[in-house]
Amino acid sequence: MPPFLKNLFAGLRSLLRKQGADREMEEELRSYIESAAEAKMRAGMTREAALRAARIEMGSAEAVKEEIRDAGWERAIESLWQDVRYGARMLRKSPGFTIVIILTLALGIGANCAIFSIVNWLILRPLPISQPKQMTFLAFARGGSTFDNQFSSSELLSIREQSKGVFSAVSGLAFGGSLGGYSGPDGLTVDGTTSPVTAVYVTGNFFSTLGIRPYLGRLLLPSETVDAGADPVVVLSYRYWQTRFRGDPSIVGKQAAINGHSVTIVGIGPRDFLGITPIIDMQAYLPLGMAPIAERIRPDLLGDPKARILCVLARVGSHTSMGQVQAAVAVIGERLAKQFPRPREETRLMARPLRPPGFLNGGDPLPVLSALFLTLAALVLLLAGVNVVNLLLVRASVRGREMAVRAALGAGRGRLVRQLLAESLLLAAGGGIGGFGFGLLAAQTLRSIPLYTDVPLAFDLPFDWRVFAYTFGVALVAGLLVGIVPALRATRSDPTQVLHEGGRGSTGSRERLRGVLVAAQICGALALLSTAGLFIRSLESMRHADLGFDPSHVLNLTVDPNQIGYTQAQGQAFFRTLLDRVRTMPGVVSASLVRNVPLGDDSFAAQITVPGYNPPPGQPFSSVQYNVVSPDYFRTMGMRLLRGRDFTDADNASVSSMAVINQAMAARFWPGGNPLGRTFALANNSARSFTIVGVVNNSRTDAIFGSFQPVFFQPLAQHYSPVMTLQIRSAVRPEAMAGSLVRLIEDLAPSMPVFGIRTMAETLESPNGLLVFELGAEIVASLGLLGLILAVVGVYGVVSYAASQRTREIGIRMAFGARPPEIFRMMYRRTGWVLVAGMCVGLALSSALARLSAGFLVGVKPLDPLTFVTVTAVMALVAMAACYVPARQAMRIDPMEALRHE
């Protein structure tokens, strides 16, 4: 047996049979003493005297045994266990102290746990596919960090052909709904009920490229590809199957319909798989060949090299480096650009890693946001930790005697430090468990926030092993950090001195340390509060921003006749009847239809040309937003018609195309002039020319911040869109109208799904509205509040402890004639400097954090003077108040009492 193994076994044996080993040791030592005594008796001593002498010579049998035990490695573990047990005993002895510390740590650790679970959800979790690091998507780089990731079917084939050397598989996918120029969910009919579903159309090798297996049934096959309508099958996502069908396995094999077209449900995707992003559930997967049929688009669309509707996913071969990939892909890109010219000059084709949260076009703000939030959470933990250090220090000075006694009895300093560290690690373990609980609670609260969107956002913040490991890693580090300083301090002093002086050693360095702790708390709390202030100010500025419409008393309901297979004529007829019927309902002030609800899930843009307008060089077309509305839309939304007229029921397909534009569009293309009667045309179809019949005020479209974009509105009767939102302005509470409206729609079209039922005020809180800003502000404000509380408690604790330590000094001073105000000043002078120092460092830290937050603030400058002045003032007041109570108590001390103290 190798020596180390033998050593290991011997150690394990002695750990397991500790008592046996102990007894043997004892026996051996006794036999030693007896041998020694015999020798002494031979030299003429009496037996008693000899035994006594031998024992004295040997010293404490326990000490010898300790030393013997120290020889083996098992000793280390055993003493660790002892430390832990002893520590637990000490903590049980003062339950109040223990609970306060564990709670404080739990709050700090919980904040970190919750924030980390968000970061983990957003960007850290890899996709649940095989070898996620090999997955890439292809895109032409554009200016800045934007790119173009849309390819035509022919381009996909060409890429697949040319990239065999570097990619092991190349597949394509197209998002449903958007294919025909519309966006929005598709309709899945099962057993006569139609519900919205977010569908993607994929090449047959999509699932094999990702390397995933079905939960039930089968996934799509490589043979199921592009032939129009050849493979009427659909695979549902696990999540959709669970929510809609409650995991009913008989769903597999069932006949269903997508947008009214018959398909068979062949399988359910794997459990955690949400598609190519971990945050949005792609609910149904169909072969690409089903797209022209189900989405009602021209059947030759997939063959048209100009129709770029596909995202291209590629798996890097296992022995290929990213360098080789990029070189090969760049060459392919050049060839593609020659073979299939694009309207815009594209630069280099690149393979980008398919990392969560998926393909974000433009700069990715998430790493910065994550860093910011994690920093703030770390600051909260710092504040909690400082409080705990302070408590432990107070206790360490109380326990100075205990430590001194143990040191005098022969415990080494290392052993004592280890003992105290074991205690703080126990506390941290408790804090870790509590923190995990707080984290779960916080995540639960976040999850329950209503999202007000029809996009299947998977806002589930899963608590996987990463969150677990992070939380307990944080707890471990916190335990070591808060434990080490008090442990070193408690064991530093000379035992004889402590035992003689009753714990009153030199206080200079202790005072200094306390100052540093208070300054650190002020600094951390200031940084947290100022960041919270900025986020809140930013949210407020958006809340009070001019929307350009009146969101109160408006209810939205969305319908999509396409989901039940209505033709355009049927759809138009349905919308006309719907409006007629709704307008006669009691309580309805005004009713209209709109394609894209402001701040809702979608917004459209079009390239236009305007006669007489000279576009800037290099941009032959101008991009503007557009929307499709019925008559009365501006009235329902409370917008103002500035010139011309609204659409009427007479503005239908039989008259020439017309548009109402907003002020921003009028100012951009007809500055100073009258746009009424002027025309503009679509860039890709110059035959589609619009005559302007009205101008309305500017209003919010796809974002709640930024400058108003140019927008034109076209009448629904001239431009059919199946996905329309019915909007009611009501005299009563708009929510109260929902029931009768849904019944009315059911009456008109029994199987028509109605979704997106929410008030306009709720829509403002949607992901494209205030949601992200509100979430951000809420999270940062909670952290700030937590930080403030911890800092107040901490500062109060430190100062009042310092005051209690100085009771005697204060008593003497007062006995010598110091007046209370002088004592008061003295107490404040000490802490005053510490506060000022903490504030200065805190302001520096705040401005660094403000720079980090700059990208997430709207309507407020990162170094907003109001925020900084207010927060500094609040902090100063709070700190002074925290000092006031202990200082007052010190002032009131009766000199005789103080001197008699101790």
Added chain:
Amino acid sequence: MSDERAAILKGTLDMLILKVVALGPSHGYAISQRIQQISKDYFHLQEGSLYPALYRLENRGLLEAEWRATDTGREAKFYKLTKKGRKRLETEMESWERMTEAVALILRTAE
């Protein structure tokens, strides 16, 4: 007993114990006595260092132990050299001799 005397060079204690045990199996007290006698009272071996060393050597398989009766009829734990222990003793003695020679050489030359 002065500190100077008590200090056995670190690393040599194991060798001394091995050497003494090599003379014949003996128990802890006997080992310490013999080291004291042979060194003419130069080394006083404390139990606090003797027993940890004995346990260490036993753990490493250089010594083996059994309980036996002493001459006076009491039970004691007797230590005996293993084959490995004997080999280790030889190599340690060799390297010790080479080292002391080298040290002596330097000291002489330096005179």
